[in-house]
Amino acid sequence: MKLGIDVSAFAQKFSPAQYYMNLPSLAPAETVALFLDFDGTLVEIVEHPDLVAIDESTKEALSIVSGCLSSALAIVTGREIEVIDKFLAPLKLPVAGIHGLMRRDADGRIPQPPEKLAHFVDTVAERLKSFSQSEAGLVLEIKASSVALHYRARPELERLCLEVCEAAIVDFSDVELKRGKMVFExxxxxxxxxxxxxxxxxxxxxxxxxxxFAGDDVTDEDAFKVVNELGGVTIKVGPGDTVAKYRVANTAEFVKWLAESADKLGSKERT
Ligand SMILES: [Mg+2]
Structure with missing residues (x-):
């Protein structure tokens, strides 16, 4: 008899040592500092980064968990801080934006980015602008401290996008060119x-x-390493190689766990 599930494909995708259906509980609340990636972790990835939508129930869960953790909940994202604020409004959490280049602490303070960052961004953005405009479907995202070229709508241009990005940074040292999901940053x-x-x-x-820390992308691996070294809990959302200790199948499963955590923590506070 043939089973409906291809077990070998499942085992290849998720090594058994890493795949856990049930994540540990966020408890006791006073011992937890929770850091969360945004895209692909709290919201599904969509074709254009502006079009993502966060569920009201996810916002509510974030608000409850943040309250129960005495505000020790921060978003750690590739996006700019103000963009995250817009998605989460009226909720205003500590946010580390642009892969740690900008950071707002729990008191709401944001240190200014250094001047050489602005020069770097202007130069690289200028070099990529004409290419991104010459091909329909490419989106050039210019942030305060980085530049991202999205090719989600034109996946066949991946190799060309990579070559153009490499050419744009050829005379800079100490530069990182990161490959995300359908984006070079x-x-x-x-x-x-x-x-x-x-x-x-x-x-x-x-x-x-x-x-x-929970995240879904290659840029989250730096955070997984740090949190593992600190003896913390690391959660990879979705497939892909990772050093994280736990894994959930997808964004929906992670958001469900967050909502359940909010329920448990919230009911404890009420009793
Ligand atoms: Mg992500």
Missing amino acids: IKPDIANKGTAILDYMKEAPFTGRTPW
Whole structure:
């Protein structure tokens, strides 16, 4: 008899040592510092980055969990801080944006990015602009401290996009060219999601707690390494190689776990 599930394909995708259907509980609340990626972790990835939508129930879960953790919940993302604020409004959480190059702490303070970053971004953006405009479907995203070339609508241009990005940074040293999901992102190599978490862990209300981090993409691996070294809990959302200790199948499964965590933490607070 043939079973309906292809077990060998499943085993190839998820190594058994890493795949857990049930993540541990976010408890006790006073010991947890929770760091979350945004795209692909809290919201599904869609064709254009502006078109993502966050469920009201996810926002509510974030708000409850943040309250129960005494505000030790931060978003750690490739996007700009203001963009995350727009998606999460009226909720305003600590956010590390642009892979750790910008960071707003729990008191709402944002240090200014250094001047050389602005020069770097202007130069690289200028070099990529005519190419991105010459091909329909490419989106050039210019952030405060990095430049991203999205090719989700033109996957056949991947190789050409990579070559053009490499050419745009050929005379810069200490530059990182990162491959995300249907996007190449270029940024100076002075911070990453891991350094952002280390910075938060030095400050109230995060300091002294155990860090947890969930993310879905290659840029989240820096954060997984840091959190593993600190003895924390690391959760990979979806398939792909990772150093994370736990894995959930997809965004929907992670968001469900977050909502359940909010329920458990919230009911404990009420009793
Ligand atoms: Mg992501």
